[in-house]
Structures are given as structure tokens and as C-alpha cells.
Amino acid sequence: MTKKPVTTRSGRFFKLAGMTASVAGQFASQKARSFFSSENDEGARSESYSRMAARITDTLGEMKGAAMKVGQIASQTQDFLPREFSDALQKLQKEAPPMPFEVIRQQIETALGKPVHELYEYLQEAPYAAASIGQVHRARMHDGTDVIVKVQYPGVDESCDSDLKQLRLALRLGGLLKMPKESVDQLFAEIRERLHEELDYDNEARNLDVFREFHRNDRWVVIPAVVRSHSTRHVMTLELEEGDHVGDITPERYDQDTINLIGHRIFTAMADQLFRFQCIHGDPHAGNFAYRPDGTIVMYDFGCVKKLKPEIVLAYRNAVTAALEQDYKALDQYLIDLGARVESQPAIDEAYYAMWRDILVVPFESEQPYDFGQARLHKDVAAKTSTVFKYLDSFKPPVESIFIDRMIAGHYWMLKRLGVQAAFGNELRAYLAEFR
Incomplete structure (x- = not known):
């Protein structure tokens, strides 16, 4: 039986509060077992984490909104959650x-002030797609223009702050946030700002x-145009691309x-936004991009955009350049500048930086095409995540550059996923040389 969606602020609060109580109870139970146990049972802790992760993932998936969006972001990083949670939260990346x-019809009519049949020839x-904070439907304007209605x-808007507080409380009471309170404050403040x-x-x-103007000379980039007459804060109509x-x-x-x-064009669009525009599309999952047989890239969903400080x-x-040049002393300082390294802590062993450098620069070292379809960077990174604990006090999430x-x-x-075979090394070095 389909569950009735939770759409009220109070309903969302009690749903998340129930999740928080469950997670806190499981954590307390796990701590009690470990206290009375004569040995540290890693398997039991992992099993407890998996149960907590399943409860959080199921609740966030049902709730949608800000909490689900944070879950999606968390699934892409191992920086501040145990592996069991990052793995479980991967489910939230799917549609x-x-x-x-x-519910959708009522939302449209409330936002635009007219019945759907007056607004569109058909809806x-x-x-067409469903995501964390909204969904998309195909429609046609009365003048014959094919559109999508987001x-x-x-x-979800009114409950954003409450959702975030409850989710943070659940993670804290579950003993899951592996970082200082100051870093947690900064991280959630950044996520809150982007979500609003x-x-x-x-x-x-x-x-x-703004992005259509920036890419105006890139004929291979298509970004849908907004139909302003049929768009408000909570409903947006776009020409169909x-x-x-x-x-x-x-x-x-x-x-x-x-x-x-297409792979080269993806790289060019990303590097142009980062180094030249200094404003990036901050939600680059597969559902926000489409492709055409002539090599065109269609970009969707510009709700999450991060304007970067120069x-x-x-x-x-500078950090990327230092890593490529194996200048680890310089790299250490640039990571401090980036806000990723705690300045008061001693310098990091160069061998540690060399290990990560040798994993991450593989696609950029050879002039021969790198086969991304066979890439195992993510597996190599996952295999080394346990080494992070040795330097846990020396690093912190780089809030300004997390996006x-x-x-x-x-x-x-x-x-x-595309199976791109390309050598990006020379292109990357050209961007690094240009931006000084």
C-alpha cells in the first residue's frame, strides 16, 4: 500500500523525530554492548551502523525535501560519515x-493562480522525472510550445531548517559525525544556504x-529557457530540451x-565554470545531464549553484599544480589556504600526500587516452580511506570548496558511465597555467 506523503511541517517534524529517537536508541544499545563486552566487536558495530543507516535512508527517501538532499550529498563523501552510511545513502541518488x-496539480494551481487547463493545453x-525536492511533468503551452513544468x-521549503536540525541531531545522537562541532556548524551552514x-x-x-549567457558561444551546450509567465518561487516552466x-x-x-x-566537452564545461566563470553547477548527477548524437550536452537543474571566491x-x-609537480611542502600550505588542513597541526608526512597523489592523478599523467569506463579510482580511494584516521585531527571538510x-x-x-576514453592532462595543465 502506498504511504500517504508527509507534506505538513508538523508531520515532517514528528517523522524525523521518530527517526532520531530510533537512531539514538540503537547507538546507546551498541555502546552498552561494547562496554560490557571484553573485546571490541567491529562486526557488531558495523551491523549497528547498517541498521541505523537503513532507518535514516528509508525515512529520508520517504520524506523528500532538504533532509533527502543532504542524504544525497552525504552519499558522495566519506569525510564525515562511516562507510556503512555512505553505502546505504547511495540509494537516495536514484530517482x-x-x-x-x-498533490502536484494543487501545488501548480496554488502557485500560478489558475486551473491547470487554463495554464496549459495539456499537462x-x-x-517526466522525480527528485528530492520536486518533480517534473511534460506539458504544452496554448501557443504550441512544448515545455516541462518543475x-x-x-x-519542503517551509520545513528546510527544521529538517536540517532534526537530521543533524540524529547524526549527532547516533555518534556518526566524525568532526569537530565548529566544522559541523560550517558544513551545515553551507548546505543550508545552498538548499535555500x-x-x-x-x-x-x-x-x-546567467549560465545560458556564460555558455552562449558554446553551441554544443544547451540550457533550457525559462517561461517567465508560468514560473514562480515553487513552480517553474521551461522550454523542453x-x-x-x-x-x-x-x-x-x-x-x-x-x-x-562528449567527454572532452564535459571536461571543458566543468573547467570553464571553475576557472573562468568561478561559478559552478553544484549538482552534477546523471539525471541533470542529457546528450545528443551530434555531441551536444543538455544541462538541467541550476538550483544548486555555487559562486566561488577567487x-x-x-x-x-595551486593545490592541484603542487600535487602534479609532487611539491608536497607547497601542497600542505595550499590545503591550509583552501581550508582543508588544520594550520595548528604539524605538517603531514609527504609519503601520505604521495600515496593520494599517485591514485588521483592517474587520468592526467599520460598522453595516451585514459579509459574511464574501466576506471577504478573510486575503488582505490575506498581501499585507502582507513589511512584517514591517522591524520583525523589534521584535516577538516573544506567548506568553501566542498561543491x-x-x-x-x-x-x-x-x-x-559514458565509457569515455580521453587524455585530459594537457587540457588541465593549460587551465592551470592560464589561471594564476
């Missing part, structure tokens, strides 16, 4: 189950205009040369 159409009941789920922007579709409409999802890229329509061309981009550039890391990780997975 969310849709909200009933009657498809089946969703509709925010009711209640993402929940404001008027803001996203402005972002779309279709393409093939990454799962629909087949050899019959996309040969390897076209896939490689000094952060410079520090990022750069998220962008790069998202693009890595797109290149891998």
Missing part, C-alpha cells in the same frame, strides 16, 4: 518515487539565464569518437 498527481499526469513538493537557494525557483530562473540519458547511450547511435567528444579557486589551482569536490566526483561518474 525518487513520485508524489501523487493530485501529463505521469512525471513543481516543488509542498512543505535551490528551494527558490525564482533564483534558479536567474541562474539559468530533450536528449538521451546516460543509460540510453548505445553503440547504434553513439560511436566511441562521439562519446570521447581566493578559493586560486588555492584549488567543487562534489562537481568533480559527479563528472567522474558521468565519464565512467
Whole structure:
């Protein structure tokens, strides 16, 4: 039986509060068992973490909204949650189950002030896509223009701050946040700011205009135009720009040369935004991109956009350059500049930096094409995550650049799923040399 969606602020609060109580109880039980046990049972702790992770993931997936979005972000990093949680939260990256159409219809009519039949020639009941804070439906304007209508789920905007507080409380009471309180404060403040922007579709409409202007000379980048007359803070109508999802890229329509061309264009768009525009598309998962057989890339969803400080981009550039040149003393200082290294702690062993450098720069070292389809960077990184604990007090989440890391990780997975074969080393070094 389909569960009735939780759309009220009080309903969301009690749902999340129940999750928090459950997680806290499981953590207390696990601590009690370990106290009375004569040995540290790693297996029991992992099993307890897995149960807590399953409860949190199920609740966030059902709740949608800000809490689900944080879960998606958390699934992409091992920095502040145990591995069992990052693994479980991967489920939230998949397309969310849709909200009933009657809820969506009411949301549209409330936001735009007219019945749906007056607003559109037709509006498809089946969703075109469903995500964490809203879903999309195909429609047609009365003038014949094909559009998509992006509709925010009711209640998620008003409940954003309350959701975040409850989720943070659940993670804290579950003993899951592996960082100092100051870092937690900074991290959640950054996420809160980005979420408030993402929940404001008027803001996203402005972002779309800005990115369309930035990419105006890149004919291979397509960004949908906003239909302003049918857009508000909670509903946005966009001209329909279709393409093939990454799962629909087949050899019959996309040969390897076209896939490689798309890969180079993905890299160029990412590097242009980072180094030249200094403003990045901060939600680069597969559902926000589509492709066409002529090599065109269609970009969707500009709700999560991060305007970067020039000094952060410079520090990022310097850190990457130092890593490529194996100048680990310089790298240590640039990571401090970036806010990733605790300045009061001693310098890091150069062998530690060398280990990570040798894993992460593999796609950029050779002039021969790197086969992203066969890439195992993520596995190599996962195999070394246990070494982080040795330097846990020396590093902290780089709040100002966390969305750069998220962008790069998202693009890595797109290149891998596409099966791109390309050498990006010379292109990367050209951007690094240009930005000084």
C-alpha cells in the first residue's frame, strides 16, 4: 500500500523525530554492548551502523525535501560519515518515487493562480522525472510550445531548517559525525544556504539565464529557457530540451569518437565554470545531464549553484599544480589556504600526500587516452580511506570548496558511465597555467 506523503511541517517534524529517537536508541544499545563486552566487536558495530543507516535512508527517501538532499550529498563523501552510511545513502541518488498527481496539480494551481487547463493545453499526469525536492511533468503551452513544468513538493521549503536540525541531531545522537562541532556548524551552514537557494525557483530562473549567457558561444551546450509567465518561487516552466540519458547511450547511435567528444566537452564545461566563470553547477548527477548524437550536452537543474571566491579557486589551482609537480611542502600550505588542513597541526608526512597523489592523478599523467569506463579510482580511494584516521585531527571538510569536490566526483561518474576514453592532462595543465 502506498504511504500517504508527509507534506505538513508538523508531520515532517514528528517523522524525523521518530527517526532520531530510533537512531539514538540503537547507538546507546551498541555502546552498552561494547562496554560490557571484553573485546571490541567491529562486526557488531558495523551491523549497528547498517541498521541505523537503513532507518535514516528509508525515512529520508520517504520524506523528500532538504533532509533527502543532504542524504544525497552525504552519499558522495566519506569525510564525515562511516562507510556503512555512505553505502546505504547511495540509494537516495536514484530517482525518487513520485508524489501523487493530485498533490502536484494543487501545488501548480496554488502557485500560478489558475486551473491547470487554463495554464496549459495539456499537462501529463505521469512525471517526466522525480527528485528530492520536486518533480517534473511534460506539458504544452496554448501557443504550441512544448515545455516541462518543475513543481516543488509542498512543505519542503517551509520545513528546510527544521529538517536540517532534526537530521543533524540524529547524526549527532547516533555518534556518526566524525568532526569537530565548529566544522559541523560550517558544513551545515553551507548546505543550508545552498538548499535555500535551490528551494527558490525564482533564483534558479536567474541562474539559468546567467549560465545560458556564460555558455552562449558554446553551441554544443544547451540550457533550457525559462517561461517567465508560468514560473514562480515553487513552480517553474521551461522550454523542453530533450536528449538521451546516460543509460540510453548505445553503440547504434553513439560511436566511441562521439562519446570521447562528449567527454572532452564535459571536461571543458566543468573547467570553464571553475576557472573562468568561478561559478559552478553544484549538482552534477546523471539525471541533470542529457546528450545528443551530434555531441551536444543538455544541462538541467541550476538550483544548486555555487559562486566561488577567487581566493578559493586560486588555492584549488595551486593545490592541484603542487600535487602534479609532487611539491608536497607547497601542497600542505595550499590545503591550509583552501581550508582543508588544520594550520595548528604539524605538517603531514609527504609519503601520505604521495600515496593520494599517485591514485588521483592517474587520468592526467599520460598522453595516451585514459579509459574511464574501466576506471577504478573510486575503488582505490575506498581501499585507502582507513589511512584517514591517522591524520583525523589534521584535516577538516573544506567548506568553501566542498561543491567543487562534489562537481568533480559527479563528472567522474558521468565519464565512467559514458565509457569515455580521453587524455585530459594537457587540457588541465593549460587551465592551470592560464589561471594564476
